[in-house]
Structure formats: C-alpha cells, structure tokens
Amino acid sequence: MSEAMLFVTAAPGTTDLAASEIAALGIADAQEAPGGATGTATLAQAYRACLWSRVGLRVLWRIEEVPAASADELYERVRAIDWALHLDPAGTLAVDYSGTLAGIAHPHFGAQRVKDAIVDQFRERTGRRPSVARDQPWLRINVHAWRGAATVSVDLSGDSLHRRGYRGGQGAAPLKENLAAAILLRSGWPAIAAAGGYFVDPMCGSGTLPIEAALIAADVAPGLLRGRFGFERWLQHDAAAWTLAVAEAESRRDLDRLGPGRILGCDRDPLVLRDAQANAARAGLGEGIEFRRCGLEELPAARAPAGLVAVNPPYGERIGETEPLRALYALLGARLRTGYRGWEAAVFTGNPPLGRELGIRARRTHRMMNGPIECRLLRLAIDPAGFELPREPGRPPPIDAEAARARPGAAMFGNRLRKNLKALSAWARKESVCCYRLYDADMPEYAFAIDLYQGGPEGTDGRWLYVQEYAPPATVDRARARARREEALVMLPEVTGVPAEAIHWRTRRPQKSGAQYEAIAQEGERVVVEEGGLKFLVNFTDYLDTGLFLDHRPTRARIRAQARGRHFLNLFCYTGTATVCAAAGGAVSTTSVDMSRTYLDWARRNMEINGFRGAPHRFEQEDCLAWLAGDDGRRYDLVFLDPPTFSRSKRMDRDLDVQRDHVLLIRDTIRRLAPGGLLLFSTNFRKFRLDAAALAGLDVRDITRQTIPRDFARDERIHHCFEVRPGA
Numbered sequence: 001m002s003e004a005m006l007f008v009t010a011a012p013g014t015t016d017l018a019a020s021e022i023a024a025l026g027i028a029d030a031q032e033a034p035g036g037a038t039g040t041a042t043l044a045q046a047y048r049a050c051l052w053s054r055v056g057l058r059v060l061w062r063i064e065e066v067p068a069a070s071a072d073e074l075y076e077r078v079r080a081i082d083w084a085l086h087l088d089p090a091g092t093l094a095v096d097y098s099g100t101l102a103g104i105a106h107p108h109f110g111a112q113r114v115k116d117a118i119v120d121q122f123r124e125r126t127g128r129r130p131s132v133a134r135d136q137p138w139l140r141i142n143v144h145a146w147r148g149a150a151t152v153s154v155d156l157s158g159d160s161l162h163r164r165g166y167r168g169g170q171g172a173a174p175l176k177e178n179l180a181a182a183i184l185l186r187s188g189w190p191a192i193a194a195a196g197g198y199f200v201d202p203m204c205g206s207g208t209l210p211i212e213a214a215l216i217a218a219d220v221a222p223g224l225l226r227g228r229f230g231f232e233r234w235l236q237h238d239a240a241a242w243t244l245a246v247a248e249a250e251s252r253r254d255l256d257r258l259g260p261g262r263i264l265g266c267d268r269d270p271l272v273l274r275d276a277q278a279n280a281a282r283a284g285l286g287e288g289i290e291f292r293r294c295g296l297e298e299l300p301a302a303r304a305p306a307g308l309v310a311v312n313p314p315y316g317e318r319i320g321e322t323e324p325l326r327a328l329y330a331l332l333g334a335r336l337r338t339g340y341r342g343w344e345a346a347v348f349t350g351n352p353p354l355g356r357e358l359g360i361r362a363r364r365t366h367r368m369m370n371g372p373i374e375c376r377l378l379r380l381a382i383d384p385a386g387f388e389l390p391r392e393p394g395r396p397p398p399i400d401a402e403a404a405r406a407r408p409g410a411a412m413f414g415n416r417l418r419k420n421l422k423a424l425s426a427w428a429r430k431e432s433v434c435c436y437r438l439y440d441a442d443m444p445e446y447a448f449a450i451d452l453y454q455g456g457p458e459g460t461d462g463r464w465l466y467v468q469e470y471a472p473p474a475t476v477d478r479a480r481a482r483a484r485r486e487e488a489l490v491m492l493p494e495v496t497g498v499p500a501e502a503i504h505w506r507t508r509r510p511q512k513s514g515a516q517y518e519a520i521a522q523e524g525e526r527v528v529v530e531e532g533g534l535k536f537l538v539n540f541t542d543y544l545d546t547g548l549f550l551d552h553r554p555t556r557a558r559i560r561a562q563a564r565g566r567h568f569l570n571l572f573c574y575t576g577t578a579t580v581c582a583a584a585g586g587a588v589s590t591t592s593v594d595m596s597r598t599y600l601d602w603a604r605r606n607m608e609i610n611g612f613r614g615a616p617h618r619f620e621q622e623d624c625l626a627w628l629a630g631d632d633g634r635r636y637d638l639v640f641l642d643p644p645t646f647s648r649s650k651r652m653d654r655d656l657d658v659q660r661d662h663v664l665l666i667r668d669t670i671r672r673l674a675p676g677g678l679l680l681f682s683t684n685f686r687k688f689r690l691d692a693a694a695l696a697g698l699d700v701r702d703i704t705r706q707t708i709p710r711d712f713a714r715d716e717r718i719h720h721c722f723e724v725r726p727g728a
Helices: 015-024 043-052 071-080 107-126 177-186 189-194 208-217 239-252 270-282 322-339 352-358 401-406 408-431 478-496 550-562 577-584 597-609 624-629 658-670
Strands: 003-010 031-033 036-042 056-067 092-099 139-146 149-155 198-201 263-267 290-293 307-311 344-349 362-370 373-381 436-440 448-454 463-470 503-508 526-531 534-539 567-571 589-594 617-621 636-641 646-649 654-657 673-683 698-702 720-726
Touching (some): 003 015, 015 031, 015 043, 015 177, 036 043, 043 056, 056 071, 071 149, 107 139, 177 189, 177 307, 177 344, 177 362, 177 373, 189 208, 189 307, 198 208, 208 263, 208 270, 208 307, 263 270, 270 290, 352 373, 401 408, 408 436, 408 478, 436 550, 448 478, 478 503, 534 577, 534 597, 550 577, 550 636, 550 673, 567 577, 567 624, 577 597, 577 636, 589 597, 589 624, 624 658, 636 658, 654 658, 658 698, 658 720
Parallel strands (some): 198 263, 307 344, 463 503, 567 589
Antiparallel strands (some): 003 036, 056 149, 139 149, 362 373, 436 448, 526 534, 698 720
C-alpha cells in the first residue's frame, strides 16, 4: 500500500491546527477541511499522525470513495469492496456513520446498513462472518455520506486520540486533552517553551493544562501514552513502519527539558491536586510538574522573566452564577498584572464578558468549543500598555460632551433621530408596540443600530436604549469613527429622553464565514419588557443579543394567532419567546428544545412570569438534530424552526451550516408534524437561498415580506421566513 487520502478529525476552532500538525509530518498537500484536516499520506505518515497529533480526534485512512444516492446503493457499493483485504472473518468490527443520504434518517441505521454489507459479503464467501464489538473492535470503519457519494475509511486511531491514557481522577469540569493542547498551541507555548519560558496554571484542577504543557515542552508524542490503536489487527497494518515511528518518538522524548519548577499547577482543592499528581505520574512525567495547593490570592509571583499563564476559570453556566465570578476574574487579572509582567497569558472562558474584569486588553481572541459550550480563548500580553481599568459592562468610555455637541455632525444625527422617533413612536402607539428599532445606520457614516425597549404597564416602568455600533472597516479613520460615536452618545439622551445610565452600548463585528451566532449571556442585569401584553426578560449587559429578537415580532404574533388548540414545538428555542406566544395563543401543549441549559432556564422563566407552568409545557435539553432523529412518537400541529446560522451538531458529527443543511432540517422536522400541521422555518442568515429543488414534494411558501416589521423595513434581509407543509 503506497499512499491514500488521510483525514484527521478535529474540534471546531482547531482544524487549522490539525492541518499544521499533519503538514509538519511531511504531508505536502495538507490542508484544513470542514471538521478536520486532510492530505495524501503514506502509511508511515499516518502512523506518525496517530502518535503526534495533539489536537486531532481520529485518524481516518480512506480505502474507497463510492457513489451512493440511497441506502440500498450504499449497501451494494460497500458490499463490493474486498473486505478480506482488511479483516479476518473471525474478527470483530464496529461502524461509525455520518452524513446525509436518502433513506437514512438516523446514523445508527446508516451504520447498520454498512455493517450488513460487510458481514453479508463474508458470509457469502466464507460461510463465516465477523462479530460486532463497539468497544475495542479489530477494525473500526468510518463512513461519511455527502452529496451522492460515500467515503469509506479505516479508523486508525480506534478510540478518540484525546484519550491519551493518563487521566484517572478529574475535577468537576475537566478540559479534554485535545482542547487543552489546542489552547497551548494557539497561545504560542511551543515557541515559549523552546526559548526556556516557564508555565503556570493558577487553577489547574486535575492537571490537564500543565500535563499537556509538559508533554509539549519535553517533545513527548501524546500517542506514546496510549495502550492500543485501531490499526493493530487491520490486515494492512505495517508492523515495521509502526516500530520505526514509535522508535523515533521515543528518541525525541526528553524530560530533562522540564527542569525543577518550570511547569507549575496550583489549586486550592487538595483532592483535585491529588488527582493531578496521579495523572502526571501516569503520563510518565514524574517530578517534571510541580503541583502546589494555594488559592488565587496566594499565587506566587513569576519565577522567570518570560513564560505563559494558561487558565480555564469557571464560566458560570447557570443563571445567577456569574456575579460572584466577577470578583474571581478581577482577582486573576490583579495577580497577573502585579506578578507576571512580561509574560503571555491565555484565559479560556465560556463567559467572555467576564474577561473585561481582568483589566488587561486581549490582543487576540479565538472561538473554540468546550463540548456544547461556545468559548473564547483570550490571549493577553501582560504589559502595562495593555492594562485598563474594567468598566461597567455595556457602558461606553467617557467623552467630552460639550465638544461633541458643538460639532455639526451631532446636529445632523440628532435631527435624523428626531424624525425617526416622531414617525415610529406614533406607529408604535397605534400598534401597541413597546420595543422597536429606532435607527439602523440611516446615515451610513453613523453606523449604529439603536433599539428602544420599554416596560409594559404590568412589567417594569422603564425605557432603555440598546445601541450596537457596526465596527468600522480598516479604511475608516479611527479618530473620525470615535468622533461620530461621541456625537451619537451626546445626542441620544437629549433626543429620546432616555437617561445616559439606561443606554447600553455594544460593538457588532462582521462574522467570518462559518462563525456561530453569539450566544445569550449567562447572567447580568435583566429587566422586564412588554410585547403584545406579554412580558419578557431581556439582558443588556453581556453579549450582543438581548434575548428578544425584535425583527421576529410579526412571526411571534403569527404563532400566537395560529396556536389555539394546537400542540406547539419550538426547536432551537433560544429564550422561549415564541413558546410564550404559543401558550398565550391557547396552545394545548408546548415543547421547547435547545442544547443550552442557560437558554432553557431563561425560557422557563419567561413562561413563568406570564403564568405558564406545569406539565403541558415541556423543556428538553438536547441537540435538536439528535432530538429529531430519536423520534418519541409525539406529533405537533405547529412547529417553529429557527436554527442558528452555524452550530455544532452531534448527529452529523460535524458543524451545522443552515445554508448547507436546511433541507435535512426541514425534512426531519416535517416528519414530526401531525396531519394538517404547519412548520414555520426562519433564518437570520442574510445570504440564505432556499433549495427549492431539494424540497420538491413539500408545500413551501415564502412569507418573508409579511414577517418584516415596519421598523426593520430598511433591511429586508434581516431574516427569511417560510411556511412549509407536507405535499398533497
């Protein structure tokens, strides 16, 4: 066997690192790909990927790519492969299936069809057949179907590569080993270590970050720690090539590079420190890592002029947990500023607004996933030039109000704002609308979206402005952009009557291709606002989204009008505002599904403040695609499907892209409709194009124009909305 296509799977946010890793193995055409990295490799290079990949999850060796337009064709094509070249009939196998293929609604069924094809071939040829073994099979086969073809590969890793083999005990929220390695690689630790720099994790838990840092510093291949790989009983296994790869890795291992105290892990919990020490011993690092029991307030000062502090502090996953963490992040920032000047720092958090409490400006941020939690890696240079005093979340910097008011631009912006307020406030009073978009970059040089929120008669008696500044492109002079911001800040209270302390400010940046929508905050200042006589909790102080999408107001009204006597399903339910409207419209039951516990808590609270609680209203924390695939037999008369533009899906074993995957989403959801049922499908992806040909047979009606409210009329691409019914 000479060469084959190699695919190394990797977590979102780390695929470029995986591509760099396999390129370093000598794979000339290595490149990043959706879900991982790919390249043409020899078997020896594939073995080295198994040994050396720190961020990869599985190493897949392609044995065939076959056309497959249906489940039956997939069966026939897989059965035609000569499996006697790969597996003894007395052996065991397991099959992993992912992708989209007609006739396969669930990955388990796809895996079953592939398994049947293989064992049927063996039974026909030899009268014997391999057995299925989910754990430690002789051969693990991976099949991915997409766009009329299926890639059939041997999983050389066998088990996920993140399972290095050293982890025993662990803390309450351990990082996976591959994610810890990705944090270190992204933060420049290999270069820092090569230059003699030190490493500190002030909240090390069970020691994953210090252990991975030590493995990198000592040039230890993480695969050396594993007990087995998936290729060991594969009939194409080249034992000589594997022996050479292991020998090379062993020769590079150099624990003398660690030195006393060079890698330090601290934690206040003696039990997790005991686990950390045991994990380090299993990793063969012995005395190469120092673990010390101390709280953050006792963190020792830097022992060297240069190094890296890497830390995974608590995120505050439940509503109500964030406020106490502000002091923790502030203390962490203080310790870094006073004790680690000249160092680099990497703070990995699932609650990025808390990063402001550090008092150190992040020079780079990276989006990464920790399981289902979207996180940010904040990369900091601990240098006084980047120090800043944390300010109250959502508050703009102080300005010279008199100078800003005197500039001609302030009067121009104020006049436009008055004109909008006069027209829209009259419309809002007539339509009983309390929360609406007041201004949306009407004057392009004043690139703001300004939303007015108001409490209703039964809610809080207040008015707030939520201002999102569209980040200026690099071609716009920074001083000019700052001047326009100051002019807007000084005119907003004057024109609207909303006091400055009730004006919240955010910067919205263009999302890169494949970027996931910003998640709702974990906690912060919440107020109650009104829409159509209903009350909703909104948050102005954390992420970009407040918890109430104002452009969906007509869609929620449509749901409310059609819900009476119906069973309602809300997929990707977010904060449950559509569920509240369905309940208010007389739905006999509601089901809200989302993978985020925070969103579901928020949705439950929105329901409760409107008086809706109890058995008819179900909240299910699950990936929506997996939930759809695991049909529980329930059918729904009215469904609202509003997926994020981009998200991670367990079912597809890769990222969810609404443009690419909306056909699968819609067809899976249609199967959950009761006779006569209706699906409302909505997306905020501005460039969305419905694949009408792939949805042939369904009754699809574009209702986007009817669902764009007057206050968003300047932006007809703010969302797309469709009514979908089963065909006749």
